[in-house]
């Protein structure tokens with residue numbers, strides 16, 4: 001493993017140079033990788049592995065939209081697409097990619113098929129870390145590890161097709177065969193990771209739950225809404241408020257941050273903007289830090305995982321979720337966003353062709 005310096009701290013990473021695809025193919029040559037669940041991560045990971053020459057099968061409930069999607073993605077019923085139990089039987093590596101709540105329900109079935117020498121693969125530390133809540137306790141004879149892509153399964157697939165790669169973390173919880181390291185790293189490369197960084201199950205789930213509730217999803221929507229509301233209350237139009245809150249960020253400034261960091265983005269803005277941003281960022285940090293402390297505590301005490309399990313296992317979970325997403329979609333902010341998106345020249349070109 002390579003040791004790299006991340007802002008002054010040495011960390012272990014596995015790069016594609018060190019562990020090329022050919023090595024991953026060699027390690028996985030005699031394995032059948034069963035991807036259980038074909039929701040968001042399932043398709044990204046299964047298709048990338050298939051395109052990377054890995055022997056991959058999908059396990060999914062028949063008569064479901066996900067089954068039909070797997071078929072239209074090229075998985076063949078009876079050959080590479082099976083009912084869940086059949087895939088569990090055939091797989092030597094079980095990629096457990098049901099939603100975290102659904103993993104609890106199916107666990108007794110999965111457990112039956114975890115014969116010695118097989119591997120149980122997760123993309124999250126959730127089930128193992130919160131075992132008191134999930135009841136997921138793997139038997140001793142199997143390898144247990146995770147590869148957690150740091151992004152949506154949709155991005156994992158899109159970036160793979162563009163010849164790029166999303167970063168993933170990896171961790172080993174149990175090495176029963178003595179081969180857990182090479183198996184997990186090979187899988188990490190095979191699913192299309194750009195590089196892999198080392199973690200453990202607990203750290204993965206604590207940081208992941210914090211990130212998605214925080215800056216990646218929850219916090220950013222909160223900050224967007226707060227700034228948009230203030231601009232609107234002061235008489236700015238929806239298009240002006242949206243452009244100044246969201247559109248410029250996603251279209252112009254964040255790509256610059258992604259390319260070369262925050263200081264470089266600042267340096268490519270006016271001195272007026274630089275002065276203001278440098279004066280104000282610490283105030284925002286100080287205002288939000290107590291909320292992040294509260295959030296981390298809520299993750300670490302198991303409150304967030306319990307809430308997720310409780311709400312996601314309700315029979316009307318989908319309807320309730322859709323209603324909440326609709327509320328976001330119907331908000332003035334995101335309705336303004338819809339019009340703004342339609343005005344992007346590239347979208348107008350698509351509309352005029354279709």
Ligand SMILES: NC(=O)c1ccc[n+]([C@@H]2O[C@H](COP(=O)([O-])OP(=O)(O)OC[C@H]3O[C@@H](n4cnc5c(N)ncnc54)[C@H](O)[C@@H]3O)[C@@H](O)[C@H]2O)c1
Pocket residue numbers: 037038039040041042060061064066096097098099100102105106123124126148149150151152153154
């Ligand atoms: N969504 C992401 O992009 C993402 C990113 C990183 C990690 N992860 C992790 O990957 C894992 C899979 O997440 P996901 O978002 O792809 O899952 P998902 O919510 O999309 O669900 C996956 C599949 O589970 C099936 N399913 C749901 N309930 C079921 C049940 N009771 N019995 C059988 N099948 C059932 C669905 O049909 C679907 O095909 C989770 O551990 C998640 O935390 C997800």
Ligand SMILES: CC(C)(O)[C@@H](O)C(=O)O
Pocket residue numbers: 149150151152153208212216
């Ligand atoms: C894509 C995310 C937010 O990184 C993932 O953690 C998830 O749970 O979907």
Ligand SMILES: [Mg+2]
Pocket residue numbers: 208209212
């Ligand atoms: Mg997550």
Ligand SMILES: [Mg+2]
Pocket residue numbers: 149150151208211212
């Ligand atoms: Mg995540």
